[in-house]
Structures are given as structure tokens and as C-alpha cells.
Amino acid sequence: MKAIQVTGYGDVNKLELVTQAIPEPKENEVLIKVKACAINNTEIWMREGAYGKGSKSGWRPEGVQFPRTPGSDIAGTIVKLGEAVDKSILGKDVVLFPFTSSGEAGFEHISEDMSFIGSEYDGGYAEYVVWPAHLCFDMPLSDYTKSAVFTVSGLTAWHMIEQIQAQPRETIMVTGANGGVGSLNVQIASKVFGAKVIAIVGDLGLEEQMKELGATHVLSYKSDTLAEEIIKVNGGPIDSVLDVVGDALFSTSLQVLKKGGKLCISGSAGGQKTELDFRTLYLKHITLYGSVLGTRQEFKRMLQAISEGKIKPVIDRTFPLEKAREAQIYFKKAGKLGKVVLIPEE
Structure with a gap:
């Protein structure tokens, strides 16, 4: 598959297009074919090293382990299941809750072991991504690009x-x-x-x-x-x-x-x-x-409001996955309205 990797802290030249093996889902994971991945400040700041001082920067104290595929606002289709995953979700269109945590319900976003997709795990700047099955939620809208813009923001x-x-x-x-x-x-x-x-x-x-x-x-x-x-x-x-x-x-x-x-x-x-x-x-x-991110129950309430039409996607522009450098440069320009989205080519 094609993927964009961050090779270290620095400018957009640290984003490289690579070809690598499609990942295999573990026992409780699923493989998602990425249909759209919106850009956030968080992956730009991760690349730039803005979350820490010196040589370590990331959501976790140890910093990011490079190379890393960024991207956390992901919509796609479940195409392969781990052995312990319910077979009924194969083929389901989903959006991904963006982090893992051992924190209790309502406090998972402030747990010390919170780990973020695209920072501690490889993310959605790729044609495929693996993620725990229980953190995949039904896509709130019928359109992948429109559904991808809500997750982190x-x-x-x-x-x-x-x-x-x-x-x-x-x-x-x-x-x-x-x-x-x-x-x-x-x-x-x-x-x-x-x-x-x-x-x-x-x-x-x-x-x-x-x-x-x-x-x-x-x-x-x-x-x-x-x-x-x-x-x-x-x-x-x-x-x-x-x-x-x-x-x-x-x-x-x-x-x-x-x-x-x-x-x-x-x-x-x-x-x-x-x-x-x-x-x-x-x-x-x-x-x-x-404030950073939120809880799974808040995520569910947000998805419900989106599906009811109370919240609408606001999209400024889309780019093909291969143009991730240009997309991140454009993202930082002032005067946009809404999200910038990467689309892996079929």
C-alpha cells in the first residue's frame, strides 16, 4: 500500500511517500481501507515538535517513534477482521475514535497511557490502517469525505x-x-x-x-x-x-x-x-x-447529532494522498473555512 511517513521532527520535507506492506489486524483489531483522512493541527504540531522540548515531543513523554504515519480523522470500510472480532462488522463503513486508553469511562481522555492514532500508532495518511474493533463507530453520514472531518475537531x-x-x-x-x-x-x-x-x-x-x-x-x-x-x-x-x-x-x-x-x-x-x-x-x-479531545460517550453524542443533521461538515478543499506536503502547507494558510481532507486514490 501507499502511505505517507513522517521521518523525524521538522518541516514538510519530513513527509515521505512510501510503499509498504498492508498491516495485519491483531486478534481484536480490524483492517480499514481508508477512504478519507482529514488534516488536523495535531499532526502538524507532532511533525514540528511543538508538543515538547528538545528531542522528545508527542502525546507521550517519550516522544514520537519515527518513522510514523500521521492522520487521525479517518473514515473507511472494514475489510478484514482479527480472530476475536464479530464477523457481522465486515464491510461496515466506519469512523475511528482517535485514541486508546485504560482510563475509566468518562476519564479516558485524561489517562496517563492515552495513545493517539497518527502519533503513537500509525494513522490514516495511508491506503489502509488497523485499529481496535471497539473503537470503530458507524459512519454518521453516507459520504466518506464528509464523515471524516469530525473526529478530532x-x-x-x-x-x-x-x-x-x-x-x-x-x-x-x-x-x-x-x-x-x-x-x-x-x-x-x-x-x-x-x-x-x-x-x-x-x-x-x-x-x-x-x-x-x-x-x-x-x-x-x-x-x-x-x-x-x-x-x-x-x-x-x-x-x-x-x-x-x-x-x-x-x-x-x-x-x-x-x-x-x-x-x-x-x-x-x-x-x-x-x-x-x-x-x-x-x-x-x-x-x-x-481541553483536548473527549470521551467515548461524547463521541457517540456528537455522531448522533451529525446523523440528525444538527452539525454539518465544513470542507475547504481535498487533496490526493500523494500531495500530503502541499496539503499541510495549504492547511496552515489563513482564511480557510473548514477542513482539508486527504483522499487515497482508488
């Missing part, structure tokens, strides 16, 4: 919104609202949880599309008076912030939150370090949440 967004305990008619600000996680934050917060959403983007040319996703107001982070504009359109401070940007909008987020407000952070594309005046936190009684 959708689970992350869903978990963020459950963490802040979003309520109907609350106001939630979403940063990076045109990205993979952000565009799903907008949809889930507004169309599933009934909140009012202020979407923060760079290009106000995206205003109409963001409102179609559920945003009530769309503002640009490029404005010199962003905090004032947020408070003005809301008629006062806001309830919560869902942030994937980090430093660039951190002080603004704290400024516009009401007393008792909540800030959930699940990314740092706009800067991984910031300055914080602790007085802002305790004088305003602000709650900070760090």
Missing part, C-alpha cells in the same frame, strides 16, 4: 462545550471560528446547545458563511477595538469563550468575560505562551479550562 469542540456547561441563550465567543475546531464550535454551541455565538475570524468576507453555521455576530480579530465591539454587540460582557488561538486573543477574552465567566482553551495557533495578571482571574471569578 468535532470531539474536541463537543468536549469544550460540555466542559463549560453551555446553556441556551448564553453568549459564547468562538475564536478561530473559520477553522476545523472553530467552525464546529460555532455549530455545536448554537444548533445543539442553543447558545448565542460571537464568531471571531480574520476575514469579514466570511460573515455570511459563519452566520449560516449559526453565528449571531461575526467580528474580526484585526480590529483595534475588538473588545469594545464584542461588548457592544452583546449588550454587555459575555458568558464564555471557546479559544483555539492562545496568546493573540487571551487578554481580549479575559477582558470581555463577565464575572463568573468561563474560558476553555484547546489550541495555541496564535501563540503558545502569554502574560497573565492573576488579579484578572480572581477579581472576576473566571474559570479556566484546558
Whole structure:
């Protein structure tokens, strides 16, 4: 089969197209023919070494073992079964829950042995992948590409919104609202949880599309008076912030939150370090949440909402698998709306 391997920490030149044997599923695993694999920040940061310091970077303390096939947003068809797997799932179209863990239900995402597909295991930048059968879920939509865009971004967004305990008619600000996680934050917060959403983007040319996703107001982070504009359109401070940007909008987020407000952070594309005046936190009684991925039950609830049409796929562009370098370069460009997806050629 064809696969893309990361050969070490570095730029896109560390992505290499290789031909290798199709993997064999172990006793409780299945072999999936990959039909689509969406790109996430996580595999780019894994390649760039952004998850650690020095020579070790990854979800686990020991760092990534190279070469590694990245890719965690996977949709495909089960084509081969391990000996202990129920025969009835052969031929089923599935999406993959993206990590293994020994953590108890509801806490599996914070278990010390959490291991991620595409980082600790070979992932979906390939024509085939193996994965535990119990972590394969029915595809929520009939289209592979549309179904592939939700796994990591959708689970992350869903978990963020459950963490802040979003309520109907609350106001939630979403940063990076045109990205993979952000565009799903907008949809889930507004169309599933009934909140009012202020979407923060760079290009106000995206205003109409963001409102179609559920945003009530769309503002640009490029404005010199962003905090004032947020408070003005809301008629006062806001309830919560869902942030994937980090430093660039951190002080603004704290400024516009009401007393008792909540800030959930699940990314740092706009800067991984910031300055914080602790007085802002305790004088305003602000709650900070760090968030990555989520639980299997949250994943099931998300898939159900997708199948009911409450959350829709947002896809910017697709690339053939062989163009993974170009796809990752394009992924990092500003101004996109939604996901970038790799498609293995038939």
C-alpha cells in the first residue's frame, strides 16, 4: 500500500511517500481501507515538535517513534477482521475514535497511557490502517469525505462545550471560528446547545458563511477595538469563550468575560505562551479550562447529532494522498473555512 511517513521532527520535507506492506489486524483489531483522512493541527504540531522540548515531543513523554504515519480523522470500510472480532462488522463503513486508553469511562481522555492514532500508532495518511474493533463507530453520514472531518475537531469542540456547561441563550465567543475546531464550535454551541455565538475570524468576507453555521455576530480579530465591539454587540460582557488561538486573543477574552465567566482553551495557533495578571482571574471569578479531545460517550453524542443533521461538515478543499506536503502547507494558510481532507486514490 501507499502511505505517507513522517521521518523525524521538522518541516514538510519530513513527509515521505512510501510503499509498504498492508498491516495485519491483531486478534481484536480490524483492517480499514481508508477512504478519507482529514488534516488536523495535531499532526502538524507532532511533525514540528511543538508538543515538547528538545528531542522528545508527542502525546507521550517519550516522544514520537519515527518513522510514523500521521492522520487521525479517518473514515473507511472494514475489510478484514482479527480472530476475536464479530464477523457481522465486515464491510461496515466506519469512523475511528482517535485514541486508546485504560482510563475509566468518562476519564479516558485524561489517562496517563492515552495513545493517539497518527502519533503513537500509525494513522490514516495511508491506503489502509488497523485499529481496535471497539473503537470503530458507524459512519454518521453516507459520504466518506464528509464523515471524516469530525473526529478530532468535532470531539474536541463537543468536549469544550460540555466542559463549560453551555446553556441556551448564553453568549459564547468562538475564536478561530473559520477553522476545523472553530467552525464546529460555532455549530455545536448554537444548533445543539442553543447558545448565542460571537464568531471571531480574520476575514469579514466570511460573515455570511459563519452566520449560516449559526453565528449571531461575526467580528474580526484585526480590529483595534475588538473588545469594545464584542461588548457592544452583546449588550454587555459575555458568558464564555471557546479559544483555539492562545496568546493573540487571551487578554481580549479575559477582558470581555463577565464575572463568573468561563474560558476553555484547546489550541495555541496564535501563540503558545502569554502574560497573565492573576488579579484578572480572581477579581472576576473566571474559570479556566484546558481541553483536548473527549470521551467515548461524547463521541457517540456528537455522531448522533451529525446523523440528525444538527452539525454539518465544513470542507475547504481535498487533496490526493500523494500531495500530503502541499496539503499541510495549504492547511496552515489563513482564511480557510473548514477542513482539508486527504483522499487515497482508488
